[in-house]
Amino acid sequence: MPHPILERLTGQHPVNRPVIGLAPMAGVTDIAFRQICEQLGADYSVCEMVASKPELLQTPKSQSRLHFTEHATPNIIQIVGNQPDEMAMATTHYIKQGAEIIDINLGCPAKKVNGTGAGSALLQSLDKVEAILRAVTAVSTVPVTLKTRLGWDHDNYTLLDIVQIAERVGISLITVHGRTRACRFNGNAQYDLIGQAKAATPLPMIVNGDIDSVEKAQQVLQQTQCDGIMVGRASLGNPWLFHTIRRELDCHFTAHDSAIDKIQLACKHIAHTQQLYGGITGVRYARKHIQKYLQHLTGTPDLFKNIASIDNAEAQLDVFAALLDNHANEDYADGLKTP
Ligand SMILES: Cc1cc2nc3c(=O)[nH]c(=O)nc-3n(C[C@H](O)[C@H](O)[C@H](O)COP(=O)(O)O)c2cc1C
Incomplete structure (x- = not known):
């Protein structure tokens, strides 16, 4: 029971x-x-x-x-x-x-x-x-x-x-x-x-x-x-x-977890964090999550060595926007390969 x-x-x-x-x-x-x-x-x-x-x-x-x-x-x-x-x-x-x-x-x-x-x-x-x-x-x-x-x-x-x-x-x-x-x-x-x-x-x-x-x-x-x-x-x-x-x-639960979905979710997280704390406090709170997201998304956290020096939320989001662009291009390239 x-x-x-x-x-x-x-x-x-x-x-x-x-x-x-x-x-x-x-x-x-x-x-x-x-x-x-x-x-x-x-x-x-x-x-x-x-x-x-x-x-x-x-x-x-x-x-x-x-x-x-x-x-x-x-x-x-x-x-x-x-x-x-x-x-x-x-x-x-x-x-x-x-x-x-x-x-x-x-x-x-x-x-x-x-x-x-x-x-x-x-x-x-x-x-x-x-x-x-x-x-x-x-x-x-x-x-x-x-x-x-x-x-x-x-x-x-x-x-x-x-x-x-x-x-x-x-x-x-x-x-x-x-x-x-x-x-x-x-x-x-x-x-x-x-x-x-x-x-x-x-x-x-x-x-x-x-x-x-x-x-x-x-x-x-x-x-x-x-x-x-x-x-x-x-x-x-x-x-x-x-x-x-x-x-x-x-064995039955489904949700979206493609790379693009993951990047979009990470952006949502950063935006919410900024909304919660504002300014540099929000940036600092988001930082530790960003490094971990990048580790999982790219497998190469060193790719973005300057993350710790970024001091505004917009620039933090730009990092993910760049990743999103890369993934969109990859998808496009894959599409071209399809017969
Ligand atoms: C940064 C950090 C903060 C933590 N804060 C708390 C806390 O406030 N209360 C608590 O009961 N445990 C806290 N813990 C312990 C975690 O709840 C958990 O018991 C521990 O990390 C082991 O689980 P894990 O191996 O899945 O991380 C904290 C752990 C970490 C890494």
């Missing part, structure tokens, strides 16, 4: 396919990128993490992370913090702002976050984790989920403990990045421990870490028996990955 949270995440009743989510990535998965990923087949996306400290709830940065996509997917806000009462207050605040699912960050390895005892630092203090989860679920009027890692380091795998706490306090879904905090992003994600945790709980579980192809998605789902996957870095410059995985898992 599929859990209602999966139905909410997929919009399907009953759920008869694995869920595919876009991972939260601070500084990357803003509304412009999430919108595109959902359009291309991601069942849901999570906003970039937001602070729970009362003095940070209304900052322009927190506010800018509260944009929700136009798709019929749930508005998921991920909160990060270390104090149960602050996390509870933040929950109430973000629900008022439109959050339909509250996700708790128990995985961020950043020094700035860990230095305040938040993110993956909480994995060293399971009592604190329980206190936070209890405080949040007690006030939340929407489902509460969490995202965690395997543990602090290889001598301290805490995933099974976290799962037990989650069950006790009424968490609706767990996402696991298959690394410890000590690994940060090094080495390979370990899926065996995620599979063991999944087998030990009735809670829905999403597997995350290093999923970058259809084959990997299928293998990881098979190995862990999880209810879905979450894709992060591999979608950068290649949001079509959601479409490709969705198509293979469903």
Whole structure:
């Protein structure tokens, strides 16, 4: 019997396919990128993490992370913090702002976050984790989920403990990045421990870490028996990955993904980013995506060495216009070859 949270995440009743989510990535998965990923087949996306400290709830940065996509997917806000009462207050605040699912960050390895005892630092203090989860679920009027890692380091795998706490306090879904905090992003994600945790709980579980192809998605789902996957870095410059995985898992989904369609979508992304942030901030936000798009579109990111020095959105778009011209000419040349 599929859990209602999966139905909410997929919009399907009953759920008869694995869920595919876009991972939260601070500084990357803003509304412009999430919108595109959902359009291309991601069942849901999570906003970039937001602070729970009362003095940070209304900052322009927190506010800018509260944009929700136009798709019929749930508005998921991920909160990060270390104090149960602050996390509870933040929950109430973000629900008022439109959050339909509250996700708790128990995985961020950043020094700035860990230095305040938040993110993956909480994995060293399971009592604190329980206190936070209890405080949040007690006030939340929407489902509460969490995202965690395997543990602090290889001598301290805490995933099974976290799962037990989650069950006790009424968490609706767990996402696991298959690394410890000590690994940060090094080495390979370990899926065996995620599979063991999944087998030990009735809670829905999403597997995350290093999923970058259809084959990997299928293998990881098979190995862990999880209810879905979450894709992060591999979608950068290649949001079509959601479409490709969705198509293979469903065998019927179709969307356009020719080179020209891809270039046009990249342009739409840049234009939306510029519209969101304006000026040089928009240019900077778009830059990291542009480099990744070029890598996937041309296989030769060095072709456009001066991308980092371009300081206006129009010139950024011109790079893609030039690519579009090249592709149009290729198509024309192909046409001439046709008998
Ligand atoms: C730039 C960047 C920012 C991230 N920000 C967050 C975040 O805000 N919240 C979170 O839970 N995880 C964050 N993560 C971790 C990802 O959600 C994901 O767990 C991790 O990248 C592993 O998945 P992947 O191999 O598919 O990228 C971030 C990762 C990156 C690379």
